[in-house]
Amino acid sequence: MYSFDKGIERRNTNCEKWDAPFVGENVLPMWVADMDFEIAPAITRRLVKAAGKGAFGYQFLSDQYYEAVQSFMSKKHDYPVERDWICYVENVVQGLFLALEAVSEKGDEVIIQTPVYGPFFRVAKESGRKIVESRLRNEDGYYTMDFEGLEACITDRTKALLLCNPHNPSGRVWTKEELTRLAGICAEHHICIISDDIHSDIIGRESRHTVIAPICREFGGSCIVCTSPSKPFNIASVHVANCLIEDEVIRKEFQRLQGIYHMKDCNAFAEEALIGAYEESDEWLKEVNEYIEGNIDVFVDYIQKNIPALKVRKPEGTYLVWVDFSQTNIPAEDIKEELKEKCRILVNEGTFFGEAGKGFARFNLACPRSYVEQAFERLGEYFARAEHF
Ligand SMILES: Cc1ncc(COP(=O)(O)O)c(C=O)c1O
Structure with missing residues (x-):
């Protein structure tokens, strides 16, 4: 059994996800598609x-x-x-x-x-x-x-x-x-x-x-x-x-x-x-898949139950979750900045994926469960304030 809960410290390793200058202090980086887990020991x-x-x-x-x-x-x-x-x-x-x-x-x-x-x-x-x-x-x-x-x-x-x-x-x-x-x-x-x-x-x-x-x-x-x-x-x-x-x-x-x-x-x-x-890493791959699916389950369940303004579905694959913000009153071009400033979460903005992505944000959940929990709690607190609906 591998322990994905503990993750791996990536700050100050020239890692884009955490160390890019625009990430900012105390911001949970859930953007670029890589993982905050230690790699398989065989590698x-x-x-x-x-x-x-x-x-x-x-x-x-x-x-x-x-x-x-x-x-x-x-x-x-x-x-x-x-x-x-x-x-x-x-x-x-x-x-x-x-x-x-x-x-x-x-x-x-x-x-x-x-x-x-x-x-x-x-x-x-x-x-x-x-x-x-x-x-x-x-x-x-x-x-x-x-x-x-x-x-x-x-x-x-x-x-x-x-x-x-x-x-x-x-x-x-x-x-x-x-x-x-x-x-x-x-x-x-x-x-x-x-x-x-x-x-x-x-x-x-x-x-x-x-x-x-x-x-x-x-x-x-x-x-x-x-x-x-x-x-x-x-x-x-x-x-x-x-x-x-x-x-x-x-x-x-x-x-x-x-x-x-x-x-x-x-x-x-x-x-x-x-x-x-x-x-040499079949078991690691199997377990990381299970862990990620657990992350997706808790994240999507939380949003579906607690934040009706957001629309989200469980992805069938990938560790990425595509969230529709179009029913909120946040202007599409401000979603990424607003999430960074107010929720301290850095995401990929929808238009990185073309005009068809306008009004969306992509969250990367290949990280310890505790980060996922922090993310949805921050989103929950933010949306609990009525003016965002
Ligand atoms: C669909 C897709 N293709 C390619 C890449 C990048 O792959 P590489 O770094 O091997 O060029 C990504 C990275 O997020 C991706 O999501």
Whole structure:
């Protein structure tokens, strides 16, 4: 049994979440998506051992690295991958950039389903592609894909769709049926699905993550899956992620771009961290999932029972909770500042996820239960004052 209650002191460690200059004194940081838990001991052991090696010249990834990815994807996600399909990248966003460049040209259109993780907009815009926004439907806090709307915005220039699976910020774990319908539409119109699966290993007990790649294959469509141990094992700064690319032509182009940008070299610590995570930390992952679900339960239950002005649903996956402030009298553009000033909680503001996120705030609950309790108590006290309704 791991003890997540005690967390880990992160202040004064150059950690963005706690030490960024704008966080402020006595503010509970519930913004950037990483965890306030100590990592799994197997990962620490491997990193310490790697540090003792004494030579850190260029190196390549070991067989064990590839086997660890293959075995994890197969056992955990029922997605057997061939070794050749695995393309190491430093992080998922880098993978999204390369993937989009590999499957489209400047001026081509890329669909994103909003609200969605902010850098999706940047990836499309900064690479000279045209963003086509297909808003998700929000029915009482439950987000679904708008398939009719999505089909209606497809043109001859639409070459890619950036999928967030599971979805940040809504916490939806897309079902096989939803993904099948999406894959069918994209295959029919020769649109490559670039699937960001970074949140696929924090999943609630009622849901199951589905990798879209085999579904795309059945339809004869193409797909790039970007995955990483960084979110579930809290190792974002170690920089390890993988793009899984079945299509050889796309893969060769992806790797050509990696070569041009000098992005092919691996890092000795990344390799060890991934092996420690994927091969030796099953129990830790299981327990952290349970703990996070407990955090979500108490947070959402409290809000639903005590703060009727806020609308919230339990996410099916991720450790992120998407809260609707639109029924309060706080102006949308002030929500983040108001929560920081009056509740001493720092969140991500809804518009980080695009215009479709206006009026919302995202809370990160990957932290000790006591922080979650402090957060909802502060919210409760704030909303108990009548003028906020
Ligand atoms: C959906 C999604 N993709 C990518 C990232 C960032 O991943 P990386 O640091 O590997 O680029 C995040 C981080 O919050 C995320 O939520």
